[in-house]
Amino acid sequence: MSRAWLSTAALAMTSLATPSIGGAQTFQGRVLEDGSDAPVATALVTLLDASGEQVAVSIADDAGAYRVRAGEPGVYRLRAERIGFAAFETPLLEAGAADGTYTVDLVVRSDPLELPGFTVETNRLSEEAADRAVQLILGLSPESLRLRPVDFRTIQDHVDRAHNLVDLLRWEAKAGLLITTNSDGPCIAVRARGCLAVYLNGLRLRREFVEAVPLEMIYRIVVVTSTDGSMVYPSGAVLLYTEAWLG
Structure with a gap:
């Protein structure tokens, strides 16, 4: 045993x-x-x-x-x-x-x-299916969001560059986000309006965990702002989803 x-x-x-x-x-x-x-x-x-x-x-x-x-x-x-x-x-x-x-x-x-290099690509969740899953969760089309969701291939590009979640967000949403760090961890904000909550598969992460998110396990990243009109996340949020959760 x-x-x-x-x-x-x-x-x-x-x-x-x-x-x-x-x-x-x-x-x-x-x-x-x-x-x-x-x-x-x-x-x-x-x-x-x-x-x-x-x-x-x-x-x-x-x-x-x-x-x-x-x-x-x-x-x-x-x-x-x-x-x-x-x-x-x-x-x-x-x-x-x-x-x-x-x-x-x-x-x-x-x-x-279980390593990415051994994954059969044809078994992966399609981008269309991932978009549909996100739409069901948010009640909004991903295409209607102010900041474009980050797809799996883009995430893997950042993994190859040894970037963490904060690095990725600085690159992919640099025009829309303000990211600072203090003793509590990274603060991801839209126009300095307060830190956005970060959720992994629907569960809120403490700020101290944000930089430790294993990016290679994430399939879709969605940033919702307060102006997107989400009933689920009216104040905005950073949403991280694994492939298994969306599938």
């Missing part, structure tokens, strides 16, 4: 023995490579509820550390994803302690078939 399974099994047994009192539930730990225990930086860690709905998202730091939080006790699952590794998902975990904190290391297996 792998260490990840041992950790999650221990968590399940501990929490089942604890009465559900109410309060936030925090899951934390490290994403590690199977066999070497090397940290897997910039892995996406998603907290899912029992029905598979996303609850929270985190991005592992250089030490592989992550932290996600649920607002209440319940049954949850953790998923870790990173290009070059097979996705790992825990069994269901029951978290019921009052303001409980649980440590779960996620051990992922290297998988060269």
Whole structure:
């Protein structure tokens, strides 16, 4: 049995023995490579509820550390994803302690078939399908937005140049965005009207995570401004979507 399974099994047994009192539930730990225990930086860690709905998202730091939080006790699952590794998902975990904190290391297996160079291009989501998915989410045609969405090929061009998300936005939307950085992280603004919220697959990212977004996993970037008329994001937002989410 792998260490990840041992950790999650221990968590399940501990929490089942604890009465559900109410309060936030925090899951934390490290994403590690199977066999070497090397940290897997910039892995996406998603907290899912029992029905598979996303609850929270985190991005592992250089030490592989992550932290996600649920607002209440319940049954949850953790998923870790990173290009070059097979996705790992825990069994269901029951978290019921009052303001409980649980440590779960996620051990992922290297998988060269997950590398971009091995992806069969014909299996990719078409640009038309991605546009339709974005339109369903926003209730607006991507073509009607003030700033043109950034497609997969353009994103990959920036990956090849070792750019991060902030670099990409400076290049692709330089005429429409003002980007500054302080101790809280990057602030992406339209005409200095306040920082736009950044969402990954519908979940809001803390500013400290913005520069750590694994750009190679992103399929579409959409910047919505307050003048675009979105009912979903009336104040504007930066929206990041993976291919699996749009598909």
